[in-house]
Amino acid sequence: MKRIAVLTSGGDAPGMNACIRSVVLTALHFGYQVYGFRHGYNGLVDNEIELLTMQQVRHIIQKGGTLLKSARCSKFKTESGIKLAAKHLDAAEIDALIVIGGDGSLRGMMHLSKYWQGQLIGIPGTIDNDLSGSDNTIGFQTATETVIDAIDKLRDTADAFERIFMVEVMGRDAGFIALSSGIASGAEQIIYPEGLKDIHQELDCIIQHVESARKLHGRSSYIIVISENLWPGGAYDLSQVLTEQIGIECRPVILGHIQRGGCPNGFDRILATKLGVFAVEAIKNGHSLMMVGEISNELTLTAISDCVNNKKPVDKKLSDIQAKVFDSVEILSNCT
Numbered sequence: 001m002k003r004i005a006v007l008t009s010g011g012d013a014p015g016m017n018a019c020i021r022s023v024v025l026t027a028l029h030f031g032y033q034v035y036g037f038r039h040g041y042n043g044l045v046d047n048e049i050e051l052l053t054m055q056q057v058r059h060i061i062q063k064g065g066t067l068l069k070s071a072r073c074s075k076f077k078t079e080s081g082i083k084l085a086a087k088h089l090d091a092a093e094i095d096a097l098i099v100i101g102g103d104g105s106l107r108g109m110m111h112l113s114k115y116w117q118g119q120l121i122g123i124p125g126t127i128d129n130d131l132s133g134s135d136n137t138i139g140f141q142t143a144t145e146t147v148i149d150a151i152d153k154l155r156d157t158a159d160a161f162e163r164i165f166m167v168e169v170m171g172r173d174a175g176f177i178a179l180s181s182g183i184a185s186g187a188e189q190i191i192y193p194e195g196l197k198d199i200h201q202e203l204d205c206i207i208q209h210v211e212s213a214r215k216l217h218g219r220s221s222y223i224i225v226i227s228e229n230l231w232p233g234g235a236y237d238l239s240q241v242l243t244e245q246i247g248i249e250c251r252p253v254i255l256g257h258i259q260r261g262g263c264p265n266g267f268d269r270i271l272a273t274k275l276g277v278f279a280v281e282a283i284k285n286g287h288s289l290m291m292v293g294e295i296s297n298e299l300t301l302t303a304i305s306d307c308v309n310n311k312k313p314v315d316k317k318l319s320d321i322q323a324k325v326f327d328s329v330e331i332l333s334n335c336t
């Protein structure tokens with residue numbers, strides 16, 4: 001009988017619980033024993049292991065967060081830490097490990113493969129959607145809906161006071177959340193890494209967008225969605241620069257960790273369930289060092305190295321749309 005283990009690592013994402021449930025139920029279906037390591041890779045290093053049962057995963061499909069907890073683990077990046085992790089996996093006679101996490105967590109699997117001989121299967125779980133090998137990562141769609149909901153609320157108050165808001169969203173180094181939520185909320189401007197060459201050089205352009213909209217519509221609400229990590233000091237500092245240069249107050253809103261929380265939406269629950277089943281099947285079929293994903297509605301297996309080393313592009317159709325639906329199109333096209 002195979003013994004498989006599962007853990008959730010790195011930034012938590014809505015749908016991780018749905019995925020754990022799917023892994024556990026599928027493993028039990030095939031007659032495997034299934035274990036959970038708690039707190040991401042810390043669980044491997046510190047040997048925090050528990051047997052998972054059908055009972056434990058009942059009624060968690062709709063819950064945000066992760067039953068197994070998640071964490072970052074600096075020890076796992078050291079040789080002594082990873083050797084300890086491999087030792088604990090061997091001591092528990094684990095044949096295969098499933099890691100649900102983002103880019104860093106998958107890099108960790110590649111690192112572990114040098115010290116541990118068992119099968120390794122990754123499942124993309126991150127709100128950032130920045131992994132090649134799957135159109136969507138678990139959590140991305142829910143996080144995007146959370147952002148849209150927040151911006152809709154901001155729009156009401158922005159309209160009432162004819163204010164300019166700069167809304168900073170997550171995404172690490174990728175603009176998936178910014179682009180999708182910005183388009184869906186009708187933001188006047190979306191600033192995201194893939195759409196920029198150098199934000200410092202394009203600052204005039206960003207300012208011109210705001211000024212041209214004010215010329216076109218007079219005093220009116222104006223919402224800028226901006227990805228995190230684009231400006232030193234983030235939206236707090238950049239909105240201050242805009243306030244000084246435009247002469248109209250620009251208010252920052254940092255959505256922060258609310259983007260990671262909440263119940264997964266239907267899309268993420270279904271994706272998590274499909275990928276959980278497929279990951280256990282991949283183990284049954286003898287695969288290793290692969291990530292499960294879904295591309296154009298087909299379940300896929302992609303080498304983990306390709307998933308983390310190939311930068312996933314944002315949807316070109318979406319970036320093209322952005323230029324067309326913005327009110328001050330002339331300014332935009334002059335600038336970009």
Ligand code: ADP
Binds near residue numbers: 010103104
């Ligand atoms: P995410 O998986 O959400 O991208 P992180 O980038 O923080 O989150 O990575 C999660 C964990 O994966 C890290 O805390 C570390 O334990 C492990 N990890 C990340 N990169 C590596 C690496 N190059 N080698 C070994 N472990 C890594």
